[in-house]
Amino acid sequence: MSDDGDDIILSELDDEELVEQMWDDLYDGLKDEIVEGVNILLERGWAPYRVLTEALVGGMTIVGKDFRDGILFVPEVLLAANAMKAGMGILKPLLAETGAPRVGKMVIGTVKGDIHDIGKNLVGMMMEGAGFEVVDLGINNPVESYLEALETEKPDILGMSALLTTTMPYMKVVIDTLVEQGKRDDYIVLVGGAPLNEEFGKAIGADAYCRDAAVAVETAKELVGRRHNQGATG
């Protein structure tokens, strides 16, 4: 709304204003400002986990919503995610030291024959931003690489991405193999990609189809939460 001219000095803002400013800066993909903001909050004695959830995740949630609603598009989201990544770079070692709670773990990759990783990368970054540990298998993954990663990483979630109608059926190959080996129920399987839809996700036996990165994060949180509850009662 306001015109420019007033230089904002981040360190002069109080905590609440600074967090809101960081949401705006994330929205605009301003990497240096995010790094500065993260450092200021840490200096003020904020726990790394609080910086992550309130400042970064809070900001990325707004970005995710506007992406979902067709207000922001891939270039803006990539810029925002890069800014977040810069902030994460500072927080990651600190989070490991302080033993911050982890929401869950995800193995993610684009299926065999498909090199499209824009959507997959966005999901990975947004999931990290939401506090998940993400193992990225990259592009062009045959069923063997998924199985191997599931074995070694023991994630809660398997995420698969495809952007081509010629590669999306491959997701079913992976799921069918998991079923054959009796491992399907060990993981939450999320699928996504431009040509997919909810019905397709159901038909191939995934737990959910996620139409974009923001929905993927929401779905992952919900399903992991449900799983933990089941574990507690069962």
Add this chain to the structure above:
Amino acid sequence: MTDALSKMLADRDWILADGATGTNLFNMGLSSGDAPELWNVEHPDRIEQLYIMAVDAGSDLFLTNSFGGNAARLKLHNAQKRARELSRISAEIGRNVADKRDREIIVAGSVGPTGEIMAPMGALTHELAVEIFHEQADGLKEGGADVLWLETISAPEEYKAAAEAFARVGMPWCGTMSFDTAGRTMMGMTSADMATMVDKLDPGPLAFGANCGVGASDLMRTVLGFVAQGTERPIIAKGNAGIPKYVDGHIHYDGTPDLMAEYAVLARDAGATIIGGCCGTMPEHLSKMREALETRERGPRPTLDQITAKLGAFSSAVDGTEDTDGDDSAPSRRGRRSRRRG
């Protein structure tokens, strides 16, 4: 005006393009994840059959089996060195099919996206992108394609890089983008943006337009977006036959041949000249589209309401071209404070 497509555009009121490549190849036994372009060498008979099916169904123009035939895509299959060869063969098979007919058939050399993000956001530089497209264009030219046909592009930078490569080989070309994200391309380009961009290219495409995307309704809205820019350039409409569904181990698109016939007529009435299908559009769809275009009289330009009444709802309320004056329904970026610092 010597190339075959320019001639056909001058002579004809509408041109029927082809339908799906991938969906048809799956039906012929292609496995998901494998490179369709390798079939140009491994199963040339099936690729020939693919082209013949489109021509028999009434297509005046078909695309070669070279969509993923660029080095960036082929490296997945360890065939990055074969971009030129596989593209050439795809066009040779097509040339052969076209030349056996007694009516004019256009062989359009398909060029799909590299699949990479262009600099500065991504790693692919403009120079490298031009080189990748140039190599493929050379192959398609050698194989005897009449025209180069860029499709399913989402980034304006990539469209421009391909245009530059096509100029280098001196071939006429067409180019479509895919509007699959809230009525825009994945990178946020609107139909209006594209029409403006295309008019600035030199040499520009013989025709431009939209392919793939979400469904026939959305694609029609995009066509109306082009028309609203007042472009004189012929418009291409190549929409999917509905939405993909998974039925009995196969991808099936829910758009019926009758729906696609309706779409073809609407596309023509809206102002498109080259009309075809994309994913899920089979020979039976094309036959119905041809029949409808031949037998039904040209009507007035359809409104958005008429489009949704006949083809179904849009995937998003708006597509970025709406006039925002006095209209609160159009979403916009968050207002923000300034932060010019230091």
